[in-house]
Amino acid sequence: MTGFALHPRLAADTVFVADWALSRVLLMNDTRYPWLVLVPQRPHLVELHDLNAADRATLIEEISLASRTLKTITGAAKINVGALGNLVAQLHVHVVARKPGDHAWPKPVWGRGSPNPYAPAAREAFLNELARSLP
Amino acid sequence: MTGFALHPRLAADTVFVADWALSRVLLMNDTRYPWLVLVPQRPHLVELHDLNAADRATLIEEISLASRTLKTITGAAKINVGALGNLVAQLHVHVVARKPGDHAWPKPVWGRGSPNPYAPAAREAFLNELARSLP
Numbered sequence: 001m002t003g004f005a006l007h008p009r010l011a012a013d014t015v016f017v018a019d020w021a022l023s024r025v026l027l028m029n030d031t032r033y034p035w036l037v038l039v040p041q042r043p044h045l046v047e048l049h050d051l052n053a054a055d056r057a058t059l060i061e062e063i064s065l066a067s068r069t070l071k072t073i074t075g076a077a078k079i080n081v082g083a084l085g086n087l088v089a090q091l092h093v094h095v096v097a098r099k100p101g102d103h104a105w106p107k108p109v110w111g112r113g114s115p116n117p118y119a120p121a122a123r124e125a126f127l128n129e130l131a132r133s134l135p
Numbered sequence: 136m137t138g139f140a141l142h143p144r145l146a147a148d149t150v151f152v153a154d155w156a157l158s159r160v161l162l163m164n165d166t167r168y169p170w171l172v173l174v175p176q177r178p179h180l181v182e183l184h185d186l187n188a189a190d191r192a193t194l195i196e197e198i199s200l201a202s203r204t205l206k207t208i209t210g211a212a213k214i215n216v217g218a219l220g221n222l223v224a225q226l227h228v229h230v231v232a233r234k235p236g237d238h239a240w241p242k243p244v245w246g247r248g249s250p251n252p253y254a255p256a257a258r259e260a261f262l263n264e265l266a267r268s269l270p
Contacts, residue, residue: 047214049203053196060195061188078224079182079256082217086233086241089213098221106221107246 003043007090010039013115015123017130022058023093024068026132027127030115032104034074034097034126036066045091048083061092066095069133075099084110138178142225145174148250150258152265156194158228159202160269165250168234169209169232169261171201180226183218194228196210201230204268210234219245 002129014026014037021041028035038052040059051059067079076097083093096109104112118126142161149161149172157177163170175186175194184192202214211232218228231244237249253261 010173014176015220047206048216049197049199049206049214051199056195057198058190060183060191064184064186064191064231067182071182071184071188078220080182080221081183082215082219082243084213084243085213086217098171108243111242 004041004065005043006039007088007092009088010037011094012088015118015127017127018134020062020135022055023062025062028094028115028129029094029117029123030114031118031122033102033109034070034076034094035109036070038062038066038093040091046085046089047091050091061097063093064133069130070095070097073129073133075098080109082110088134139176141174142180142223142227144223145227146171149193149195150253150262152262155197155270157190158197162258162265163229163231163250164252166253166257167251168237168244169205170206171202172229173197173228173230175226179219181224183228185226197231198228200269203266205230205232206218207233208264208268215244217243223248230235258268 007046014028017025017027022040023038026037028037030054071079074097076099078098080098084118098105137248149163152160152162157178158177161172163172198216208216209232211234213233215231215233233240
């Protein structure tokens with residue numbers, strides 16, 4: 001969409017999953033947690049309140065779909081949703097599947113050491129599972 | 136609303152601000168960060184996707200209003216929005232005003248030591264400022 005460009009840090013940390021009506025959907029390249037990132041494809045967004053109301057309504061539906069799907073396919077105990085942006089200002093929403101015993105449980109996943117990247121075969125397998133479950 | 140009851144941990148950690156169309160709005164009793172918590176007043180909610188679509192649309196508008204207002208009155212650099220629930224399962228959304236140099240910056244606020252409660256006069260002053268700026 002006109003003027004949208006993915007922040008290079010988000011591009012470097014993730015793998016492309018899909019483009020939805022509003023959001024680019026990315027998989028965080030970190031096997032410690034099943035972790036999607038939704039990036040609304042509009043220019044110059046920082047805060048949720050920078051979106052217009054119609055886009056906000058779309059975004060919450062996209063977050064909900066990502067949340068429900070991730071919970072179903074991973075059997076997670078809890079989904080963590082967060083829009084922080086202290087380090088990367090471009091508006092992006094984390095949707096993370098959490099389980100007791102995971103690397104950070106029960107603390108948040110952000111700022112907890114280095115990611116553990118997927119091996120190519122495991123990444124492909126998870127992307128295929130997502131593709132079967134998501135639009 | 137029928138069947139809604141605020142989790143005792145959320146009640147203990149916060150001060151009442153207002154009841155909006157969907158959410159009970161609370162102020163976290165922690166001077167380290169200007170920090171609102173929105174709790175949708177529906178029974179048995181855990182995940183965002185447990186809300187129906189109409190309530191989700193209301194919730195994102197209430198989050199956006201809290202975010203915009205908190206940014207304006209505090210001059211925050213960034214608003215952090217999060218729905219985690221690893222410790223308190225009842226669905227609740229944090230809206231936190233962040234600035235470089237605050238207690239946790241640039242890390243998330245959750246799980247970062249003990250809160251620093253407001254003195255009564257400072258709490259009243261901030262509640263009054265919120266009351267002037269929020270519906």
